[in-house]
Amino acid sequence: EAQVTQNPRYLITVTGKKLTVTCSQNMNHEYMSWYRQDPGLGLRQIYYSMNVEVTDKGDVPEGYKVSRKEKRNFPLILESPSPNQTSLYFCASSLAGGPKDTQYFGPGTRLTVL
């Protein structure tokens, strides 16, 4: 089944404790991105990747890191989480057209930073 998966789905952590949210897709998509969803603010892009080893900042990259060592995986890293990073996070992937193609979203990761 073609899909985007994320893990974990729910995470409660404390300020400053490094964490990684994994994202994987099995559709051979070139473009992958991370969004955070906050009430009243919609979906805001954190980072995106056009292909392996190519990543770039979105609109809200501060406090986040990403890597794209393999085509199928695009992990989101929070080196030192803070409470303002409490949010619902979505990974998405699409074909080579990137933002001009259909975005396939993962199921979401709800992160709480205490």
Added chain:
Amino acid sequence: GENVEQHPSTLSVQEGDSAVIKCTYSDSASNYFPWYKQELGKRPQLIIDIRSNVGEKKDQRIAVTLNKTAKHFSLHITETQPEDSAVYFCAVHFQGAQKLVFGQGTRLTINP
């Protein structure tokens, strides 16, 4: 800068009536305008999109219209049904940028 404004933030309509959601954007060179639907507790999913070379696109009860001169586009849902209740997001691809910018979302409630 790249800006997308979506209105209204909440919309309540009677079952069977029509619903319209509008988005405005800042860059006249923008060329791709999708709409995503997010049901409660679920992930966003594409429901319809339009590219800058057409003014309207329909898919059954859903349509999107684009006014490039005025820099706005709208989602129209006719004969609304309870399963249309969800949050709807517009998005814009800004020319020269490899990213989508989403609107703030509209929570649509269909009242039986």
